[in-house]
Amino acid sequence: MFKVAFVAGLLAAGSALAGSDHGHGKHSSPAVDDTQQQQLRTAEGIGTVQSIAQDGSSVMLAHGPIAELRWPAMTMEMTLADPALAERIGIEDRVRFVLRQTGETDYEIVSLEPVD
Ligand SMILES: [Cu+2]
Numbered sequence: 620m621f622k623v624a625f626v627a628g629l630l631a632a633g634s635a636l637a638g639s640d641h642g643h644g645k646h647s648s649p650a651v652d653d654t655q656q657q658q659l660r661t662a663e664g665i666g667t668v669q670s671i672a673q674d675g676s677s678v679m680l681a682h683g684p685i686a687e688l689r690w691p692a693m694t695m696e697m698t699l700a701d702p703a704l705a706e707r708i709g710i711e712d713r714v715r716f717v718l719r720q721t722g723e724t725d726y727e728i729v730s731l732e733p734v735d
Contacts, residue, residue, distance in 0.1 A: 659720045662687040665734065668712045669694060675702025678728070680716070688718075688726075698727040708733055 666682030681694040699705055700719065708714055708731055717730035 660687075661717055661719045661729070662726075663715065663717050664690075665713065665715055668708055668710050668714055670710060671705050671708070675699060675705040678705060678708070678731070680714070682716075685718075698725075699731070700727045700729045704728060704731040707731065 662685050664682045664685045666680035669679035669681055671678050677696050677698050679694065679696050682690075682692060682697075684690060684692045697716070697718070712733045713735065714731055715734045716728045716732075718726040719729045720726050
């Protein structure tokens with residue numbers, strides 16, 4: 620006599636990302652639950668250079684919305700991965716930049732070039 624038991628398993632996939640935070644850098648943003656696991660990623664954006672740190676460590680950018688990161692348009696300081704990036708751009712330049720995530724809410728610019 621045979622008895623076969625069928626076991627049905629339910630996979631509970633409960634990973635809803637509550638992601639409307641824009642908590643990178645100097646922006647004040649409400650603390651968001653940081654238990655979510657984010658993969659380090661890159662994203663591209665367009666902005667206008669407002670100022671450049673003398674040591675080339677950062678630039679102040681008025682950037683447009685970055686949908687991939689759910690960032691609204693805003694003016695903010697962004698760290699440059701390499702001070703040499705600042706040499707190619709000037710104040711008031713319209714630029715295309717690529718961000719690389721360096722921490723949960725931290726990003727740095729790894730590519731920066733003028734566009735028209
Ligand atoms: Cu921003």
